[in-house]
Amino acid sequence: MSLAELTLPILSAVVADEPSRDPEVVRLVSLARTGDRAAFGQLIEGHLAAARRVALAAVGQQSDADEAVQEASVAAWKRLEALNDPAAFRGWFLRIVWRKAIDRRRSLRSWLQRFTPSTTGDQEPIEFVSTNAAPDQVLLSHELQGAIVQVVRSLPRKLRDPFLLAASGDHRYEEIAAMVGAPVGTVKWRVAEARRIIRLKLEHLGFGDPR
Amino acid sequence: MNRDVDRLDAAIDHVAKRLVAVPGREADLTQQIIRALPDRSSRHRWLIPQFVALGTILAAVVLWTTRDRSMPATAMSSSAFMPMAPFATTANPQLLWPGTQPSERLEPLDPLEPLERTDGLTSVDFDRALTPITPMNALSLSELSLIAIAPPASIEPAAIEITEMPAMAGAPPRPEE
Numbered sequence: 001m002s003l004a005e006l007t008l009p010i011l012s013a014v015v016a017d018e019p020s021r022d023p024e025v026v027r028l029v030s031l032a033r034t035g036d037r038a039a040f041g042q043l044i045e046g047h048l049a050a051a052r053r054v055a056l057a058a059v060g061q062q063s064d065a066d067e068a069v070q071e072a073s074v075a076a077w078k079r080l081e082a083l084n085d086p087a088a089f090r091g092w093f094l095r096i097v098w099r100k101a102i103d104r105r106r107s108l109r110s111w112l113q114r115f116t117p118s119t120t121g122d123q124e125p126i127e128f129v130s131t132n133a134a135p136d137q138v139l140l141s142h143e144l145q146g147a148i149v150q151v152v153r154s155l156p157r158k159l160r161d162p163f164l165l166a167a168s169g170d171h172r173y174e175e176i177a178a179m180v181g182a183p184v185g186t187v188k189w190r191v192a193e194a195r196r197i198i199r200l201k202l203e204h205l206g207f208g209d210p211r
Numbered sequence: 212m213n214r215d216v217d218r219l220d221a222a223i224d225h226v227a228k229r230l231v232a233v234p235g236r237e238a239d240l241t242q243q244i245i246r247a248l249p250d251r252s253s254r255h256r257w258l259i260p261q262f263v264a265l266g267t268i269l270a271a272v273v274l275w276t277t278r279d280r281s282m283p284a285t286a287m288s289s290s291a292f293m294p295m296a297p298f299a300t301t302a303n304p305q306l307l308w309p310g311t312q313p314s315e316r317l318e319p320l321d322p323l324e325p326l327e328r329t330d331g332l333t334s335v336d337f338d339r340a341l342t343p344i345t346p347m348n349a350l351s352l353s354e355l356s357l358i359a360i361a362p363p364a365s366i367e368p369a370a371i372e373i374t375e376m377p378a379m380a381g382a383p384p385r386p387e388e
Contacts, residue, residue: 167227
């Protein structure tokens, strides 16, 4: 089994369908507006995995991402009245998550960590989630994984953010554009540019023929 | 070459996807979030400050429009107002400045408080409680006597005798030789 068969290209992983207007979501939003916490829990549980991936794309660490998701959930709970279209809850919620994660990334602690050698996350090896799909890990050499991680993390944030959001495979380009505050065409260009830079740097590092 | 590039793209996709992969603990996190949710505020709670401000303004307007106008104003004292009163009550702009048309808004000013009380005092007013004095209508000269006033004595100044005058004013005296 080749490596290409095990992975999906990022550009094709971006969701292309329009979000469906689920009446259940509308009902849950209405219940949550009346103060029903259980309804709100059901409402966010279906989008929590995507929300955590969004936050992780912004902050880079799982613990910070989960804290950002919690903050965003509380903020969404408080601001449910501001949601004009209950059927658009998912995009609205993910945008709040993204903003909270960006705020956390810009926080003073993150700023200080940039100058603290002991806590620089960029130098640490990536913590891959342990899954049962082990063959691809076997095929991907450890050196190549580390090199890709370093190259991705060295990207400018304007390129890295949409690239990682697209890599999650949860969002349409329109949603990514709404989150990062850029036009759709710009987002598409940034994703392609990020990929081009990553590949170029890997080739310079001698990873043109991964085995 | 193309196969290598495809493999590199696939490796990039794979690593990028795993960079944003999260462990499946959504249920626990959901419960944690639900426990941390605060009480929802009322939908119109944000209107409360606006209503308070509006009510304060309305109350002030009602109090101002229904205030007791018979009470004398205390902001200006009668002594400070008195110099304006004769002019304000008697002045005619056409007399003072011929050719000017009187304005409709020019009206004699009413004093804020009575300038002088004409009725009897009903309470003790320490400033005005002196016994009235009968005015003196005419001065009678019959009781005056010319003898009572002694004529002033004549003033005679004493003679001034000058015995010696210096040769020059301000010059020191000459020593005796």
